[in-house]
Amino acid sequence: SNVLEIAQLGNPVLRDIAQPIYNVHDPAVQTLIDDLLTTMLEGNGVGIAAPQVGQSRRILIVASRPNLRYPNAPTMAPIVMVNPHLLSHSEETTTDWEGCLSIPGMRGKVKRYRAIEVEYMTRTGEMERREFHDFIARIFQHEFDHLGGKVFLDRVD
Numbered sequence: 001s002n003v004l005e006i007a008q009l010g011n012p013v014l015r016d017i018a019q020p021i022y023n024v025h026d027p028a029v030q031t032l033i034d035d036l037l038t039t040m041l042e043g044n045g046v047g048i049a050a051p052q053v054g055q056s057r058r059i060l061i062v063a064s065r066p067n068l069r070y071p072n073a074p075t076m077a078p079i080v081m082v083n084p085h086l087l088s089h090s091e092e093t094t095t096d097w098e099g100c101l102s103i104p105g106m107r108g109k110v111k112r113y114r115a116i117e118v119e120y121m122t123r124t125g126e127m128e129r130r131e132f133h134d135f136i137a138r139i140f141q142h143e144f145d146h147l148g149g150k151v152f153l154d155r156v157d
């Protein structure tokens with residue numbers, strides 16, 4: 001799989017509403033998922049969304065691991081989410097720093113829901129419904145924003 005070029009802020013693709021995937025088994029979709037994983041890992045990200053590689057489609061990856069800013073972050077196997085939905089969220093929010101592969105060199109404090117419930121299709125076509133909290137919930141909300149043409153700077157107070 002390939003390391004793809006990451007669209008930088010100013011690229012209109014980052015402002016589009018991403019389109020749903022209608023056939024997750026399409027070889028082009030499977031290749032895109034492999035390339036997203038490779039590109040995220042090469043960029044030392046904890047997540048990535050398809051619009052960031054110029055593909056305005058509803059695919060995101062969440063891949064928390066401990067890092068300088070979040071030393072207590074859980075280490076998890078990357079979760080590939082196709083056509084994700086946010087089903088519910090806590091009232092409670094937390095505010096913390098975020099960065100973005102599309103906005104290198106910038107960090108900002110963003111308020112996110114503390115806990116969320118999401119539903120998505122896996123890369124093998126099964127539907128999953130899961131709850132996340134804290135840093136993993138933050139990463140999902142950051143990536144889910146990318147599918148709606150938003151970046152974290154839009155949410156810095």
Ligand SMILES: O=C(O)C[C@@H](Cc1ccccc1)[C@H](O)SCc1ccccc1
Nearest residue numbers: 045046047067098099100101102139142
């Ligand atoms: O650009 C992206 O979408 C990936 C971001 C994801 C992120 C979400 C929430 C909070 C921080 C980052 C990249 O991982 S930016 C690189 C990074 C990695 C760990 C912590 C902070 C920034």
Ligand SMILES: [Zn+2]
Nearest residue numbers: 099100101102
């Ligand atoms: Zn981002």
